[in-house]
Amino acid sequence: MNSKEFEKIFLILEKEVKKFKVPVAELVKVQSNSSFHILIATILSARTKDETTAKACEKLFKKIKQAKDFEKYSLKEIEKMSYPVGFYKTKAKHLKQLPAILEKEFNNKIPETLEELIKLPGVGRKTANLVLSVAFNKEGICVDTHVHRITNRLGYVKTKTPFETEMKLREKLPKKLWRKINYVLVAFGQNTCTPLSPKCSKCRIEKQCPKINVKKKR
Ligand code: SF4
Numbered sequence: 001m002n003s004k005e006f007e008k009i010f011l012i013l014e015k016e017v018k019k020f021k022v023p024v025a026e027l028v029k030v031q032s033n034s035s036f037h038i039l040i041a042t043i044l045s046a047r048t049k050d051e052t053t054a055k056a057c058e059k060l061f062k063k064i065k066q067a068k069d070f071e072k073y074s075l076k077e078i079e080k081m082s083y084p085v086g087f088y089k090t091k092a093k094h095l096k097q098l099p100a101i102l103e104k105e106f107n108n109k110i111p112e113t114l115e116e117l118i119k120l121p122g123v124g125r126k127t128a129n130l131v132l133s134v135a136f137n138k139e140g141i142c143v144d145t146h147v148h149r150i151t152n153r154l155g156y157v158k159t160k161t162p163f164e165t166e167m168k169l170r171e172k173l174p175k176k177l178w179r180k181i182n183y184v185l186v187a188f189g190q191n192t193c194t195p196l197s198p199k200c201s202k203c204r205i206e207k208q209c210p211k212i213n214v215k216k217k218r
Contacts, residue, residue, distance in 0.1 A: 001155045001210070003172055009154070009205045010177060010184065016204050017187035024050040025134045026183055028057060035110045035135035037061055042130050043094060043122045047086040050190075056085045067099040067108070094122030112136050125166065133179040141169050142182035146189030153193065155210045 001009075027050075028034075028041040040060065045053040060081045064070060070078060079092040101120060102108050110131070111117050117128035125143075132140030141147075143166040151157045157168040173181065185193075192199050198214060200206050 001208075003156075003174055005208065006154065006156045007174060007177065009208050010181075012204050013188050014180065014184050017184050017191075020187040020191045021050065023183055023186045024053045024057070025130055027054060029134050032061070035131070036066060038135040039110055039120075039123075039127075039131050040064070040095065042127045042134075044082060044085045044091055046091075046122075046127065052085055056082050056088075067102050070095055070099050091122060097121045110135070112138065114140065126162065129166070130182060133182070137179070139175060139178045141166055141173065141178050143169065144182065144186065145195070146193075147182055147185045149195060150185050150189055150193050153198075153209065153212050153214055154205075155212050158212075 024045050025038055025042050028038050032038075037057070041053060041057050044056055044060075063073070063081065073081070075092055075096050078095055079089055082088040082092045082095070085091060098121060102110070105119065106116065111120075112132070114125070114128050114132060117123050117131055118125060123131075127142075129140035129142035132138040133142060143162045145162065147169075148159070148162040148165045151165060151169065152159060157165050157172075159165045159168055169178075169181070189195075192203055200209070200211060200214065203209065
């Protein structure tokens with residue numbers, strides 16, 4: 001599938017996902033528009049369902065308005081606020097370290113480049129790209145498991161890891177889709193093009209999809 005064809009089906013998907021729930025980082029943007037809160041929601045959301053992340057954020061954001069606020073609470077208390085997101089103990093540790101690093105390295109501001117963001121505890125490329133695009137409206141391509149899986153199933157990329165997918169997409173994806181691709185494909189991947197048993201018979205783009213590596217139902 002070339003970029004023109006991908007762009008066409010992306011337009012269909014963009015309309016399609018409007019009926020689904022908004023992914024959590026976008027939700028936080030709508031609710032608070034705070035780059036700090038978007039960063040925290042994104043850190044918490046790794047390997048966690050959006051609904052669980054949204055609940056933890058609600059709890060946490062009542063007490064935490066800025067990074068410094070983490071200093072007022074013990075690690076145990078931050079763990080409690082983050083529960084039950086996946087790996088909440090590790091994530092709580094990262095959140096506890098955040099104010100000191102932001103103060104020392106970034107003058108208490110959330111950095112706005114990929115290279116700087118990945119220096120923060122618990123922030124990998126995926127989180128950094130998402131924060132860039134959602135919080136700062138900058139060009140980032142956040143490739144998570146959904147983006148990696150779906151772009152491969154569609155035959156738009158042929159890659160083995162999310163990192164390879166990000167690099168390929170940086171080469172060929174039209175710039176205007178960079179910021180949208182995560183939001184659209186996450187919603188589509190959670191609801192239709194699911195990891196196991198994708199709902200191909202109900203999929204709006206079934207005719208155009210080569211279904212690469214999708215196992216047929218027996
Ligand atoms: S046809 Fe199936 S594999 Fe292709 S995008 Fe739709 S759900 Fe995914």
